[in-house]
Amino acid sequence: VEIEKAKASGLDSYEILTDMASAIAPGSDGLIFHPYMAGERAPLWSADARGSFFGLALHHTRDHMVRAVLEGVMYNLYSVLLAVRELAGAPEKIHASGGFVRSKLWRQIMADVFNQNVTIPESFESSSLGAAVLGLYALGEIESLDEVEGMIGDTNELVPIEANV
Structure with missing residues (x-):
C-alpha cells in the first residue's frame, strides 16, 4: 500500500512510513518490536534470535506497528551502546x-x-x-x-x- 502511495505521490516509501510512525506517540501505546528478523549480531550474537511484536492489541494500527519497528531497532542499537560503555566508558x-x-x-x-x-x-x-x-x-x-x-x-x-x- 505504501509503495503504491509513494509511486502516486512521487515520494519515497520510507518517507510515507515515517510519516505514519510520527502520528503515534513515543512508546507505541505499549507495542514492542524485537527486530531480529534474520538473527542478531551485536550484542546478542545469535543466529537463532527471531523478531516479534509484543503487546499487540486490537487498538494498535499499522501506524503503531511502524513506530514500534523504528523504536525496536533503535533500542537494539542502544543495547550495543550499553555494551560499548562497559568496555570503553560513556x-x-x-x-x-x-x-x-x-x-x-x-x-x-x-x-x-x-x-x-x-x-x-x-x-x-x-x-x-x-x-x-x-x-x-x-x-x-x-x-x-x-x-x-x-x-x-x-x-x-x-x-x-x-x-x-
Whole structure:
C-alpha cells in the first residue's frame, strides 16, 4: 500500500512510513518490536534470535506497528551502546550517519532513546569519507585522526525530548 502511495505521490516509501510512525506517540501505546528478523549480531550474537511484536492489541494500527519497528531497532542499537560503555566508558558525543539520519523522526528517536544529544554530519552518507580517511591514516598521509575532524561539518544536533526519554 505504501509503495503504491509513494509511486502516486512521487515520494519515497520510507518517507510515507515515517510519516505514519510520527502520528503515534513515543512508546507505541505499549507495542514492542524485537527486530531480529534474520538473527542478531551485536550484542546478542545469535543466529537463532527471531523478531516479534509484543503487546499487540486490537487498538494498535499499522501506524503503531511502524513506530514500534523504528523504536525496536533503535533500542537494539542502544543495547550495543550499553555494551560499548562497559568496555570503553560513556561517549562524550554521539555522531550518527547513514540513510536513516535523513529522517527527522529516526534522529529524534535516537536522541530520546540514548538520552543524549546526537550530531548529524553535513553528509548523511559518511562511509566513503570514513574509508578514505582511514586509508590516508594507514598510508601515513595524516598523523592523527584528529586532523580530519574539520572535514565533517555538523549540520544538526538533536536534543532528547525529556518527556520521551
